[in-house]
Amino acid sequence: MKHEKSTFGVLFYLKKDRIKSDGSIPVYARITVDKKFTQFNTKLKCKESSWESGKAVGKSTEVLRLNTTLNEIRATIHNHYHTIQQRDGYVTAERVKNAFLGKEEQQKTIVSFFEQHNEQFRLKVGNNLSTHKSYTRYELTKNRLITFMREKYRVDDMPIREMNPVFIEKFYMYIRENYECTHNTAMKFVQRVRTIVNYAKNTGSVTADPFANYRLKFEYVERAYLDQQEIDRIWMKSFASERLEQVRDIFVFSCYTGLSYIDICELKSENIRPMFDGHRWIVMPRHKTKVISHIRLLNIPEAILRKYEEKQLKGKLLPIISNQKMNDYLKEIADVCGIRKKITFHTARHSFATLALGYGVPIETVSKMLGHTNIRTTQVYARITDRKLSDDMEMMARKLNGRSIKNG
Numbered sequence: 001m002k003h004e005k006s007t008f009g010v011l012f013y014l015k016k017d018r019i020k021s022d023g024s025i026p027v028y029a030r031i032t033v034d035k036k037f038t039q040f041n042t043k044l045k046c047k048e049s050s051w052e053s054g055k056a057v058g059k060s061t062e063v064l065r066l067n068t069t070l071n072e073i074r075a076t077i078h079n080h081y082h083t084i085q086q087r088d089g090y091v092t093a094e095r096v097k098n099a100f101l102g103k104e105e106q107q108k109t110i111v112s113f114f115e116q117h118n119e120q121f122r123l124k125v126g127n128n129l130s131t132h133k134s135y136t137r138y139e140l141t142k143n144r145l146i147t148f149m150r151e152k153y154r155v156d157d158m159p160i161r162e163m164n165p166v167f168i169e170k171f172y173m174y175i176r177e178n179y180e181c182t183h184n185t186a187m188k189f190v191q192r193v194r195t196i197v198n199y200a201k202n203t204g205s206v207t208a209d210p211f212a213n214y215r216l217k218f219e220y221v222e223r224a225y226l227d228q229q230e231i232d233r234i235w236m237k238s239f240a241s242e243r244l245e246q247v248r249d250i251f252v253f254s255c256y257t258g259l260s261y262i263d264i265c266e267l268k269s270e271n272i273r274p275m276f277d278g279h280r281w282i283v284m285p286r287h288k289t290k291v292i293s294h295i296r297l298l299n300i301p302e303a304i305l306r307k308y309e310e311k312q313l314k315g316k317l318l319p320i321i322s323n324q325k326m327n328d329y330l331k332e333i334a335d336v337c338g339i340r341k342k343i344t345f346h347t348a349r350h351s352f353a354t355l356a357l358g359y360g361v362p363i364e365t366v367s368k369m370l371g372h373t374n375i376r377t378t379q380v381y382a383r384i385t386d387r388k389l390s391d392d393m394e395m396m397a398r399k400l401n402g403r404s405i406k407n408g
Helices: 061-088 093-101 103-108 110-126 132-153 166-179 183-202 228-238 242-255 261-266 299-305 321-335 346-359 363-370 375-381 386-402
Strands: 008-014 025-032 036-047 272-274 280-285 292-296
Touching: 008 299, 025 061, 025 093, 025 292, 061 093, 093 103, 093 375, 110 132, 110 280, 110 321, 132 166, 132 183, 132 375, 228 242, 242 321, 242 346, 261 299, 292 363, 346 363, 363 375, 363 386
Parallel strands: none
Antiparallel strands: 008 025, 025 036, 272 280, 280 292
16 A cells, blocks of 8 residues: 655744734744644734735845745755654654744753653652652652753753763763762662653654663662571570660561561551461552562561560550661671671561571562562572571482492
């Protein structure tokens, strides 16, 4: 089937219903693409007696100047039409007009897309579809990008089509050099910029992808975790400070449940349920993913809940404090217990995954308890410890070494 060629035309005419006091009439431009048109004021004017067939007539300097300007406008409109057609594969009269008037570029800048995305993201936070922390990271990335463009390009904003792999790499290096962050942290900033580019593409107004030839590369980082002996040492330690004792209790609770800081903040009595097996389980949606976690309460976390039973306000089950304060106290706890690892509250979640695998819990089950959406995420948290490796090989050795094999 043969497709009809797109029709395109530019026509200048006098807007006769807007005649000026001196008898001059504004000159309008009409752009037509596929029988659909739009128009705008060229800011030029001409008397009706000096106008014929879309142009001024006569030999005066004023007429020559007017026609020259009209020809320049026509040529510029044609250039915009062909640019949009080649770049995006489709074109409308309105898009050509906006390009000529500079409105298209104003609507398609890096910061404008960032602001549109972040506003939508903020609304999701209000509806519990995203976290406030993630929103602040996008806002921080936007501000870092604005500062970068000011210092490197002497502008506050740029058309998103001017972003390319060189721009992206310069932004990555700028983050590394000016904010003393690791490769992976800087790459996270770049990753959020890619999210904005994808957002712009999804609006249908941008088709070029500056990340098409740019690969995000993250370095593998050993995640800190505690083994059973270290958790026992913390659990059995007596603390003179009530605050340290409470932080220890909540940390150990996380080591045996895998709940993150925010999930413990949101843990309520209705999330503790007796199940068919006669044991009590934690059943709650993860704050981050909304995936339901199912975690059986072991003896130690049961004891911790009983310790603070009916002592908390507003339905909370544990005496939670700010994450930053928790991490400060955990450094002190690690020192007191002779643990030389750098631990944060999130270390407990890593420890839970590692412990569970070490005790033979299948990774699919660990993934479900952690509330992960896919098993690849669980593999990042969990590792095979030397003890687990030794036990598995011992089991294999018993099966293989016990076989009777005849030589020859």
